[in-house]
Amino acid sequence: MAKAALVVGGSGYLGQHLTRALIGGGWRVSVTYRSNEDAARAARAAGAAAVRCDVATDEGASAAAAEAERVGAAVVINCAALSQPRKCQEDPQAARAANSPARLLRALAAVEGATPVFVHISTDQVYKGDRAVWAVGDATEPVNAYGETKLAAEDDVREAAPPGGAVVLRSSIIYGPEAPLASVGRPLFVQFVEGALRKGEPTSFFDDEWRCPVYVGDFARAIEAIAGARGVARGGFEVYNFGGPERLSRVDMARAVARACALSEAAIVEASAATVDRGVASPPDISMDSRPTEEALGFSMARFEDALRQHVFVGGGA
């Protein structure tokens, strides 16, 4: 029988891509969603089961765990979060509730006979960002509520890792094609850049904020490796940085989009992050060393411009 996966937060950007990729890879997939009914409908049409639940409540966490039991999930991937730093800053209580997997882990522990590997998606924003290239063992010191709640979530996982083991992936900014099932109701960075360049209107990009953007398709490869024969974290607890191989500023990313789409770079205006009030502190340099992750999982992360050309702006975009 095909392996089964439960994608918690399967209606979000990453969750939709994972759902699509895992179904394509022969998995039986169940997703949970909280509010995005369009994504739930599209997931069902694509062959997944979809269960509505709010993991910030005991009832919702139990419903998610019951679904994991029903399908005999080999892996539970937790993509549920209040994922926008500004919203977390405005409502830290809501951020703590949505970003903590504690209830979900408790509910999974109560499920008889279920031993899925728990994969939790964390963030590069657990690092302070006052220098380049962070390793997993480096100090964590978030500069905003988003990073604080995501770091607390890692502790939840560490303290209550299920018998099947747990893996935390500290993700950098995720890019790829549009959400494949339904809109996620917010602009996506590389699509925003393409739109701005096509209009030719001068648009500012930061030249002093660095990330290691990660191609969304690499998450499905990671899940296959974690759930597969390599047995990463089987019965244990592991934390990995999950970023692409390059340290890029927003200007670097915008120029790569221009090249991939054969558009002029003339509209790209270099600016300091200090010139914009985003309503939330943003760590300047949270580039990461993900080479140990590549070694453990057995594959190389996609390079930014290569993935743009091969998967996002195929044929040079629209």
Ligand SMILES: NC(=O)c1ccc[n+]([C@@H]2O[C@H](COP(=O)([O-])OP(=O)(O)OC[C@H]3O[C@@H](n4cnc5c(N)ncnc54)[C@H](OP(=O)(O)O)[C@@H]3O)[C@@H](O)[C@H]2O)c1
């Ligand atoms: N996107 C990035 O660049 C990025 C970078 C680093 C780390 N991450 C992390 O990666 C993960 C996925 O990100 P994403 O971009 O896919 O986020 P997203 O598009 O905002 O999706 C968030 C998902 O969480 C669900 N959700 C929110 N609150 C919930 C709750 N209380 N109970 C149950 N489900 C809830 C949403 O459901 P509804 O939409 O149905 O309400 C949605 O399915 C998050 O943990 C995020 O912190 C993302």
